[in-house]
Amino acid sequence: MSDSSLNTVADDSSDPRSTAGLAAGRSTTAAALDAADPLAHVRERFLLPDGVIYLDGNSLGALPAGVPEALRDAVHRQWGTDLIRSWNANDWWGAPARIGDRIGALIGAAPGRVVCGDSTSIQIFNAIAGALRLRPGRGVVLADPDSFPTDLYLADSIAGLLGAEVRRVPVGEAAEVLRADGDSIAVIAYNHVDYRSGELRDLPGLTAAAHAAGALALWDLCHSAGAFPIDLDAHDVDLAVGCGYKYLSGGPGAPAFVYVAERHIAAFEPALTGWHGHANPFGMEAGYTPAPGIERARIGTPPLLSMLALEAALDAYDGVSMAEVRAKGLALTDLFIACVGDLGLETLTPIEHARRGSQVAVRHPEAHAVMAALIDRGVIGDVRPPDVLRFGFNPLYIGHADVVEAARVLGDILETGAYKEARYAVRSTVT
Ligand SMILES: Cc1ncc(COP(=O)(O)O)c(C=O)c1O
Known part of the structure; x- marks a missing residue:
């Protein structure tokens, strides 16, 4: 990367309306939310592989350490x-x-x-x-x-x-x-x-x-x-x-x-x-x-x-308050909905808290290929017909920074068209 492109990135992120500026703002928000998260320590009760952001705990939960x-x-x-x-x-x-x-x-x-x-x-x-x-x-x-x-x-x-x-x-x-x-x-x-x-x-x-x-x-x-x-x-x-x-x-x-x-x-x-x-x-x-x-x-x-x-x-x-689990689940899904909104994607999940569970559904005509590309980059969700990318947020082991990073990877895949690679067109038996 040249010096001038570095400058461009720096300039972009100081403009809150630019993509980089939005992402920088979201990262700052996520860091503050993670720092104040009363459930942050619960993540240690799960064995999650390095390099994976696991957003499929609404399908198969992660492995608890015990x-x-x-x-x-x-x-x-x-x-x-x-x-x-x-x-x-x-x-x-x-x-x-x-x-x-x-x-x-x-x-x-x-x-x-x-x-x-x-x-x-x-x-x-x-x-x-x-x-x-x-x-x-x-x-x-x-x-x-x-x-x-x-x-x-x-x-x-x-x-x-x-x-x-x-x-x-x-x-x-x-x-x-x-x-x-x-x-x-x-x-x-x-x-x-x-x-x-x-x-x-x-x-x-x-x-x-x-x-x-x-x-x-x-x-x-x-x-x-x-x-x-x-x-x-x-x-x-x-x-x-x-x-x-x-x-x-x-x-x-x-x-x-x-x-x-x-x-x-x-x-x-x-x-x-x-x-x-x-x-x-x-x-x-x-x-x-x-x-x-x-x-x-x-x-x-x-x-x-x-x-x-x-x-x-x-x-x-043990010792976890379900009210805190709910509050964090809403904060995680709020943040993800905002991040995918920044990417111009349509969400099927209701915005009102009273009508939202702990997952976010995003529509994309190439949902299968996009999810395959995401999984390849360590962001694991799943797909449901006809065109829904599903992302589940288990507040026990997902943090706010994970949310922003997952959305960044999604944005990158869409922007570069990486999901169009032929290998992502192959559909697995289980989606
Ligand atoms: C609402 C609902 N009911 C039932 C099931 C599955 O039932 P079973 O565990 O018997 O396969 C699922 C699985 O995803 C589900 O989402």
Whole structure:
């Protein structure tokens, strides 16, 4: 670089309206926010590779520092040495309820209302069946046509089995449909945060609208559990499900969870009645009697290694205030929205805090190629059809400087056209 170009850069950055000036201003803001960040120390609880800015924790959370040792212990001592005695000696039997309670503390559920296990897909199936049985005589499930697809597939399947009907109603129209047609609706089953746009739905308002119509509210918390406070008990939510591998950082394929409001537990009848949900599992009875408490939502033998990894991952939340997690998540996403605005890109994510989760969706016609180029430069996000670049911000391990740097790399890729290189046109199986 010549002396004169150095001068040009210096001159540019002193003009706040220039690209370099905007970037310099954003960097100064980020440094101040990082210096005042009460959660900055929590980043040390995660093992992140050097040279990577990880903005995909809304899809697979980063590795918490305590997990490798917890897994080593689970494999060598618990499985290898204690063998089957571990069910009692290491309380493997109690893991689903024990871990459920720890997740419950993060989502506003008192102990005894959450159980951990199986996949979100299975929990959705069971929860919709349970909801339909809690509202006999009402045969309609309201679901968002833009929901994460597995929710719709499972709703259609269980509705078919139980002779119910799934009505696909966009979330923005749900309150009106509940007012007009509420008598037939058993349950509304919506995603708390839209997986594509990052829009946060009005959980308290829609839950109240469902109740006013005599229906139940089932929320899929996949993109909110661990990302901000939810207050399920306080908002009278009936049922909720969520996954363990996104913001909770429980690892690939980590078990999911289900929440059942205390008032429904005694009557909650899941579709999948496995022996771990039985009142007397070691009585080996021929007929099914559900356990009296939330344990009735258990199914079969849980994947213990994954369970114990998730349990260790939850240590990352020790002493962490979910209100601070929310405040930081909004600051991170505010900053990223401003940075991509500087680049002239369109965001799908709502600007209003009350309608935003902890991710930002940016549109670009060459989203796949742009993301491939970003990942090549160590900025990891993902892509959803048709043209959405998704960036997730887990406040436990992302800092404000990461946000500005990620946006700088994005700007560079777009400005230089680097994403047009032929190698970025090759699409991977998983996007
Ligand atoms: C809203 C939502 N529900 C469910 C799932 C996935 O369910 P499962 O863990 O069973 O694959 C996802 C995955 O991204 C999701 O975003």
